[in-house]
Amino acid sequence: MPTITTEVATTDRWDDLQHALTGGGDGASCQCIWPVLTNKEWEETTTPQRTDMLRAEIAEGPPPGIIAYVDGEAAGWIRIGPRTKQARLPRTRLIAAATTEPFDDESVWAVTCFVVRREHRGKGLNAELLRAAVDYATRSGARVIEGYPIDTRGERKKANNLFHGTLRTFLAAGFEQQADPQPGRTLVRLRVRS
Numbered sequence: 001m002p003t004i005t006t007e008v009a010t011t012d013r014w015d016d017l018q019h020a021l022t023g024g025g026d027g028a029s030c031q032c033i034w035p036v037l038t039n040k041e042w043e044e045t046t047t048p049q050r051t052d053m054l055r056a057e058i059a060e061g062p063p064p065g066i067i068a069y070v071d072g073e074a075a076g077w078i079r080i081g082p083r084t085k086q087a088r089l090p091r092t093r094l095i096a097a098a099t100t101e102p103f104d105d106e107s108v109w110a111v112t113c114f115v116v117r118r119e120h121r122g123k124g125l126n127a128e129l130l131r132a133a134v135d136y137a138t139r140s141g142a143r144v145i146e147g148y149p150i151d152t153r154g155e156r157k158k159a160n161n162l163f164h165g166t167l168r169t170f171l172a173a174g175f176e177q178q179a180d181p182q183p184g185r186t187l188v189r190l191r192v193r194s
Helices: 011-021 039-043 047-060 093-098 125-139 167-172
Strands: 004-008 065-070 073-082 108-116 144-147 176-182 185-191
Touching: 004 125, 011 047, 011 065, 011 073, 011 108, 065 125, 073 125, 093 176, 093 185, 108 125, 125 144, 125 167, 167 176, 167 185
Parallel strands: 108 144
Antiparallel strands: 004 065, 065 073, 073 108, 144 185, 176 185
16 A cells, blocks of 8 residues: 655755656646736746746745655645635636635635646545645644535546546535535635634
8 A cells, every 4th residue: 555645845845846747737837827827927928937936936935735745756736825825716706706705815725726647646645635735724824725626526527627626525624515606616615713
């Protein structure tokens, strides 16, 4: 049975993060910068620019996510952080209409991306990443954590379409379903302190 561990993404783990992001899917080109840019900014950036942006974000801190390891090899990634640092969220009509939390509240954190290397899918990494993300957010002062997962309704979906995570993973971690802004898309919330 493989050993799964998690670590906060720091500058000394940069190579591990790149390994996790480049194992199939859009992680290599996105560099998990999509949530922090507006559509216009996204369209104006290249992959090398996004890579530099992620490196700078990690160097500036606080770390914007967690890396999962399988038997010591970097295998996955989750973006977690205050919504105030994720510029796309208030501009996403579905999220803006569904949330009850103010967008200027730094105690509201959001999970916006999962990436798992192709060879490590199906091993429960998303659940471990989400557990570690909740722990990290709680230690960092989050009051509420939101997620915007896909409700697969038991159907198989392409991995690139599941970067938001699945509803089943969030519900198993104790999140509660708050709204269904469109078929197959859900807003979930976990209150970690009052």
